[in-house]
Amino acid sequence: MKRYRELIAERAFLLSALTSSAITVAILAFMVFMGLPLLKQGGLYQLLFKPWAPFQGSFGIYPMIIGTGAISLLSLLFAFPLSLGCSFLIGSIAPQSVSKWFRRLIELMTGIPTVIYGFVGVFLLVPIVRELFGSGSGLCILTAALVLGIMITPTMTLFFCDSFDRIPKAYLDAADALGASPVQKLLYVILPAAKHGMINGVILSLGRAVGDTLIALMLAGNSVRVAESVLEPARTLTAHIALVIAADYESPEFRSIFACGVVLYLFTMAVTFLVRYLTFSKDQTV
Amino acid sequence: MKKLSIISLALIVSVLLACSPAFSDSLAPFKSEKGLLKISGGTAHIPVMKEAAQQIMMANPEIQISIAGGGSGVGIKQVGEGLVDIGNSGRKATDEEIGRHQLKLYQWAIDGVAPVVNPQNKVKELSQSQLMDIFSGKLNNWKQLGGADRNINIYTRDEASGTRAVFWKKGLKKGPISSGAHVVVSNGAMKSAIAQDPYGIGYVSVGHIDEMVAPVALDGVVPTIQTVQDGTYKVARGLYSNTKGEPTGLTKKFIDFLYTDEGKKIIEKRGFIPAQ
Amino acid sequence: MRYRSLERLTIIFSWLTGLLLLSAVCLLLGYLFIKGYQSVNLTLVFGDASPLRAILLQERVFNGLFPAIVGTLVLVLLSVFWAIPIGMATGIYLAEYANPRTKRVLDAFFDVLSGIPSIVIGLFGFAFAVFLHKHYSDRIGPCLLISSIALSFLVLPYIIRTTQASLEGIPRETRLTALALGATKFQNIFLVLIPRSLTGIMSGIILAIGRCAEDTAVIMLTGAVASTGLPRSIFAQYEALPFYIYYISSQYADRAELMQGYGASIILILLCAALFSVAYGIRKGLTHFALYRP
Numbered sequence: 001m002k003r004y005r006e007l008i009a010e011r012a013f014l015l016s017a018l019t020s021s022a023i024t025v026a027i028l029a030f031m032v033f034m035g036l037p038l039l040k041q042g043g044l045y046q047l048l049f050k051p052w053a054p055f056q057g058s059f060g061i062y063p064m065i066i067g068t069g070a071i072s073l074l075s076l077l078f079a080f081p082l083s084l085g086c087s088f089l090i091g092s093i094a095p096q097s098v099s100k101w102f103r104r105l106i107e108l109m110t111g112i113p114t115v116i117y118g119f120v121g122v123f124l125l126v127p128i129v130r131e132l133f134g135s136g137s138g139l140c141i142l143t144a145a146l147v148l149g150i151m152i153t154p155t156m157t158l159f160f161c162d163s164f165d166r167i168p169k170a171y172l173d174a175a176d177a178l179g180a181s182p183v184q185k186l187l188y189v190i191l192p193a194a195k196h197g198m199i200n201g202v203i204l205s206l207g208r209a210v211g212d213t214l215i216a217l218m219l220a221g222n223s224v225r226v227a228e229s230v231l232e233p234a235r236t237l238t239a240h241i242a243l244v245i246a247a248d249y250e251s252p253e254f255r256s257i258f259a260c261g262v263v264l265y266l267f268t269m270a271v272t273f274l275v276r277y278l279t280f281s282k283d284q285t286v
Numbered sequence: 287m288k289k290l291s292i293i294s295l296a297l298i299v300s301v302l303l304a305c306s307p308a309f310s311d312s313l314a315p316f317k318s319e320k321g322l323l324k325i326s327g328g329t330a331h332i333p334v335m336k337e338a339a340q341q342i343m344m345a346n347p348e349i350q351i352s353i354a355g356g357g358s359g360v361g362i363k364q365v366g367e368g369l370v371d372i373g374n375s376g377r378k379a380t381d382e383e384i385g386r387h388q389l390k391l392y393q394w395a396i397d398g399v400a401p402v403v404n405p406q407n408k409v410k411e412l413s414q415s416q417l418m419d420i421f422s423g424k425l426n427n428w429k430q431l432g433g434a435d436r437n438i439n440i441y442t443r444d445e446a447s448g449t450r451a452v453f454w455k456k457g458l459k460k461g462p463i464s465s466g467a468h469v470v471v472s473n474g475a476m477k478s479a480i481a482q483d484p485y486g487i488g489y490v491s492v493g494h495i496d497e498m499v500a501p502v503a504l505d506g507v508v509p510t511i512q513t514v515q516d517g518t519y520k521v522a523r524g525l526y527s528n529t530k531g532e533p534t535g536l537t538k539k540f541i542d543f544l545y546t547d548e549g550k551k552i553i554e555k556r557g558f559i560p561a562q
Numbered sequence: 563m564r565y566r567s568l569e570r571l572t573i574i575f576s577w578l579t580g581l582l583l584l585s586a587v588c589l590l591l592g593y594l595f596i597k598g599y600q601s602v603n604l605t606l607v608f609g610d611a612s613p614l615r616a617i618l619l620q621e622r623v624f625n626g627l628f629p630a631i632v633g634t635l636v637l638v639l640l641s642v643f644w645a646i647p648i649g650m651a652t653g654i655y656l657a658e659y660a661n662p663r664t665k666r667v668l669d670a671f672f673d674v675l676s677g678i679p680s681i682v683i684g685l686f687g688f689a690f691a692v693f694l695h696k697h698y699s700d701r702i703g704p705c706l707l708i709s710s711i712a713l714s715f716l717v718l719p720y721i722i723r724t725t726q727a728s729l730e731g732i733p734r735e736t737r738l739t740a741l742a743l744g745a746t747k748f749q750n751i752f753l754v755l756i757p758r759s760l761t762g763i764m765s766g767i768i769l770a771i772g773r774c775a776e777d778t779a780v781i782m783l784t785g786a787v788a789s790t791g792l793p794r795s796i797f798a799q800y801e802a803l804p805f806y807i808y809y810i811s812s813q814y815a816d817r818a819e820l821m822q823g824y825g826a827s828i829i830l831i832l833l834c835a836a837l838f839s840v841a842y843g844i845r846k847g848l849t850h851f852a853l854y855r856p
Contacts, residue, residue: 005746005748006746006747006748009748009751010659010748012651013651013652013654013655013658013659014655014659015651016647016648016649016651016652016655017651017652017655017656017660017668019648019652020648020649020652020671020672020675020718020722021668021671021672021675023675023715023718024671024672024674024675024678025671026686027678027682027683027686027715030686030689030690031682031685031686034689051465052465053465054445055445063465081575081579082579082582082583083579084579085575085576085577085578085579085580085582086576086579086580086583088572088575088576089576089577089579089580093572093573093576093577094576094577094580102580105584105587106583109587111772111776111834112590112776112831112834113775113776113778113804113807113830113831113834114776114777114778115776115778115804115807115808115811115827115830116590116594116807116827116830116831117590118808118811119594119807119808119811119823119827120590120593120594120827122482122811122812123593123597123811124589124593126482127482130483134436135436135437136437136439137439137468137483137485137486138483139468139479139483150583150586150590153583154583181569183569183572183573184569186572187568187569187572204677207677210679211677211678211679211680211681211682212679213679213680213681213778213779214778214779214808218808218811218812221468221469222468222469222470223465223466223467223468223469224465224469225464225465225466232466233466233468235469238679238681238779241681241682241684241685241783242681242779242782242783243444243469243471244444244445245685245688245783253445257685258685258689261682261685261686264678264679264681264682265678265682268674268677268678268679269674269677271677272670272673272674272677273670275673276670276673322794322798324703324799326787332788333815336789339789340624343622343624343791344622344624347622350790350791350794350798351790352787352789352790352791352798352799353787353788353789353790354787354788354799355788367692367695367696368695368700369692369695369703369704370703470812471812472812472813473813474812474813474814474815475812475813477813477815478812478813478814479812496816498816
């Protein structure tokens with residue numbers, strides 16, 4: 001009886017684990033299944049390199065891929081130095097009491113709803129950007145990237161702090177014994193040792209930036225042309241899904257958003273496996 | 287004095303008595319109903335739908351009506367697929383759509399689609415060819431039209447929009463819309479986008495125009511509900527509610543309500559012309 | 563000397579960035595609260611209805627946020643309700659049963675799952691609902707049930723990871739004591755290991771709750787609508803706070819509606835904070851309860 005119960009429990013746990021992982025596969029399978037007819041019709045080339053002009057029969061998602069790339073990379077450009085400084089502050093520069101308090105604040109910041117960032121962005125930042133640069137509507141790549149940058153900074157900072165924390169204590173003790181100041185310790189011991197972890201943090205943050213929908217949808221203007229400057233509107237893959245979900249179910253428009261889904265999914269996989277690979281190779285070297 | 291007040295009181299009571307039967311008459315059919323009614327599609331329709339739904343739900347708490355947007359294309363498709371009971375559209379469903387989904391069309395109002403700018407914008411009149419040049423991107427600075435020296439920010443709607451379809455066909459004579467245009471998802475969103483951008487131009491349902499946005503006269507005709515009604519403003523359209531097959535029960539009663547006096551009052555109040 | 567100036571620069575840079583981030587947050591929250599605090603009152607939540615009667619479900623609320631707040635709460639509860647059992651069981655399997663190779667493979671799956679953009683999960687939920695509608699039942703469409711299932715996919719990795727991590731963090735001595743005394747593996751897990759790691763698991767659930775309450779991308783595709791009133795069943799569409807904020811920001815009809823958007827934003831922030839503190843409260847009680855179980 002006891003053994004029987006043990007066995008059932010183990011089977012139940014295994015079943016849950018299999019179910020959870022099946023979800024991961026099912027999402028991809030569904031995307032591919034729904035997007036496949038379009039791929040067969042128009043081919044991958046047309047999808048990835050043509051513009052979006054449904055009335056002319058062209059359903060490419062090329063402008064959205066460029067838009068996603070531009071907005072997320074630019075936001076990384078804002079977030080990286082910010083996160084670096086903040087993690088320095090928490091890691092060693094600020095006094096203990098301040099750093100503890102600051103870290104808690106940053107943890108809380110990760111809980112601010114994305115839609116709030118977007119809401120404040122629309123009414124506060126958009127008019128400022130419009131008047132500051134005197135061109136365009138303010139709904140543009142720059143605005144979206146700025147807000148997105150602020151949004152991913154707490155996450156990236158915490159990733160950095162985590163990789164600082166994982167440094168063997170012996171390293172730090174050695175530096176202390178040699179009489180290093182906190183900044184010296186940070187620059188010459190912690191930073192080189194935490195490099196791998198920080199790269200992982202940047203990659204994961206890029207994943208978050210690419211995956212965000214609301215900020216780009218609310219602030220980037222959603223035009224379907226490839227923007228020529230950061231003050232022009234653009235559309236991301238995620239916003240495209242949100243906008244075109246409106247279209248009907250069997251049309252090529254609707255099929256093409258599954259292609260967007262597949263692209264985003266594959267990107268997620270690439271990020272995950274890159275991080276895993278880096279972590280793995282780091283484990284080998286240390 | 288006392289007499290006067292009594293007379294006026296009697297007057298008020300009689301007016302109330304005269305009115306209330308009409309009110310309850312419109313809503314009476316809902317008394318025996320209960321259940322859920324799902325509506326989606328055309329975004330120009332939403333204010334009317336919301337108010338009608340509120341009156342019906344107030345009169346009978348057993349009824350629940352949910353209202354979503356999405357655009358005319360979505361409305362037609364969702365009602366065709368049976369995902370909603372009523373699919374609204376701001377354009378007439380095509381023969382192909384009617385045939386494929388066995389749609390029943392109910393046009394309950396007349397509306398127009400008007401180009402709009404921010405009230406601060408000095409440009410309040412355009413010819414149709416100027417309008418076409420703006421939307422195609424040929425004219426790109428307000429200075430060329432006598433306004434401020436700023437780029438023109440074009441706002442358009444997504445492909446599922448009936449407002450876009452009508453404006454494109456009648457307002458732009460099927461001319462191109464620049465791919466650099468900002469895309470918004472509803473009439474409401476167009477209105478608030480233009481209200482916020484002093485250098486923007488877009489188009490909304492005439493019924494939605496209020497002090498937040500300024501209509502642009504097209505070839506000398508200011509788009510208002512009057513000019514739409516008398517036929518001088520040409521970019522006109524009907525507002526439709528579509529059902530899959532012959533509507534029954536709550537769905538039928540809701541559509542019937544739009545044709546009652548109370549329904550017509552709501553339609554007029556929201557800036558449209560009730561269909562005869 | 564070169565090093566000295568680099569060090570000084572680093573210090574200045576760090577404090578500057580810290581200040582910058584701090585001011586950005588203050589600007590964000592300050593703007594919201596200063597613009598919106600006036601609109602936060604009972605009318606914002608209950609419209610013209612009487613609050614007591616509305617809460618007792620005797621009166622409907624039309625121009626207030628009450629349906630959206632209730633919608634969000636129900637949604638969060640449902641999603642977490644789906645996600646907790648399967649997430650915890652998976653976490654337990656990973657930590658206690660899986661062999662290293664299985665673990666590596668499963669780990670990869672959950673890493674991918676946690677990285678999938680929420681809009682993609684929303685798209686999956688929507689397409690799945692349409693699929694079910696076409697092939698199984700007319701009653702199913704985008705609705706509360708579909709939304710909560712899709713959201714539970716979104717937060718599953720949080721619960722799996724925290725369960726796994728806190729179980730793995732238990733020292734060997736604790737792990738072996740009960741086993742040495744003759745307890746079975748299952749008894750050991752449920753009576754010793756899980757009570758010990760409840761704090762960690764609860765932190766994952768808290769994260770999951772917060773994520774469910776704030777997510778907009780999933781629900782905008784799977785059944786949240788602008789106007790419907792209180793959800794009557796899990797097959798009905800519903801209103802939700804984050805969706806309402808998104809809706810208002812893009813299409814407010816007048817100043818009053820815009821102010822409602824500000825009010826809704828403040829309420830959402832407060833709601834997230836409240837959810838977190840309630841979850842912290844439960845955490846304490848639960849830990850005690852589970853630890854001192856007779």
